[in-house]
Amino acid sequence: MANGRGCESARWQIAYSQSRSLATSCHRRKFMVQDYLEKILIDEPQLQARIKELGQQISVDYVGKDLLLLCILKGGVLFLTDLMRQITIPHEIDFLAVSSYDKGTRASSGVVRILKDLDNPINNRHVLIVEDIIDSGFTLDYITRLLTARQPASIRICTLLDKHERRAVDIPVDYVGFVIPNEYVFGYGLDLDQKFRNLPFIGVAKSGE
Numbered sequence: 178m179a180n181g182r183g184c185e186s187a188r189w190q191i192a193y194s195q196s197r198s199l200a201t202s203c204h205r206r207k208f209m210v211q212d213y214l215e216k217i218l219i220d221e222p223q224l225q226a227r228i229k230e231l232g233q234q235i236s237v238d239y240v241g242k243d244l245l246l247l248c249i250l251k252g253g254v255l256f257l258t259d260l261m262r263q264i265t266i267p268h269e270i271d272f273l274a275v276s277s278y279d280k281g282t283r284a285s286s287g288v289v290r291i292l293k294d295l296d297n298p299i300n301n302r303h304v305l306i307v308e309d310i311i312d313s314g315f316t317l318d319y320i321t322r323l324l325t326a327r328q329p330a331s332i333r334i335c336t337l338l339d340k341h342e343r344r345a346v347d348i349p350v351d352y353v354g355f356v357i358p359n360e361y362v363f364g365y366g367l368d369l370d371q372k373f374r375n376l377p378f379i380g381v382a383k384s385g386e
C-alpha cells in the first residue's frame with residue numbers, strides 16, 4: 178500500500194536507525210527496525226487520512242448518544258489517541274487490557290485473560306470498542322460476550338486492521354480502517370515481541386523474525 182507519500186516514513190526510518198545506531202553503538206546491535214521490517218504496508222499519511230474518515234463517520238453515527246470509546250490495550254492505544262482527535266462529538270474513554278498471545282508467539286491462543294478491567298460500569302452506555310487488529314476474532318468474540326453481559330445500550334467494534342482471511346469466529350465489525358493480507362504486521366501500536374509500537378506506520382515483519 179505504500180506509495181509516493183511513503184517518503185516521510187522512509188525518512189523517519191533512516192532517522193530512527195541512525196539514532197539507534199548511536200544509542201546501541203556500545204551494545205550488541207539489536208532491535209534495529211530494518212532488521213525486522215520487510216516493507217511498509219500502510220504509511221503515515223494513509224493511516225491518518227483513513228482515521229480522519231472513521232472519526233467523521235463515528236461523529237455522525239453517534240450524535241446525541243452517550244459514547245464511550247473502549248480501547249483494548251496495548252495495541253489500540255495509538256489508534257485511540259488519533260481517532261478521538263478526529264471525533265467531534267463529546268465522548269469518554271476507558272481501557273481494557275487483555276492478553277491473548279503468549280510472548281514470542283504469533284498466533285492467538287484463543288485463551289483470553291483480562292489483565293485490567295474497565296474503570297467504570299457500562300450499562301446503558303453506547304460502547305465502541307477500539308482495537309488495533311482482528312485476526313482470528315477470538316479476542317473480540319470473548320470481549321464482546323463479556324461486555325454484553327454488562328448491559329450496554331449498544332456495543333460496536335472499530336478496528337484499524339482486519340486480517341479477514343484469518344477469521345475463525347464470525348464476529349460483526351462495524352468500522353474497519355484497512356483490510357490487510359495474512360502477514361504479521363507491526364508498528365503504530367502493534368508490537369513485535371513488545372517492541373516497535375512507536376513506529377508511525379504499519380510494517381510487515383520479515384518472515385522468521
Ligand code: IMP
Nearest residue numbers: 252285311312313314315316361362367
Ligand atoms: P485474534 O484474537 O486472533 O483476533 O487476535 C487479536 C490480537 O492479536 C490483536 O488485538 C493483536 O493484539 C494481536 N495480533 C493479531 N495479529 C497481529 C499482527 O499481525 N501483529 C501484531 N499483533 C497481532
Ligand code: MG
Nearest residue numbers: 249252309310
Ligand atoms: Mg489488540
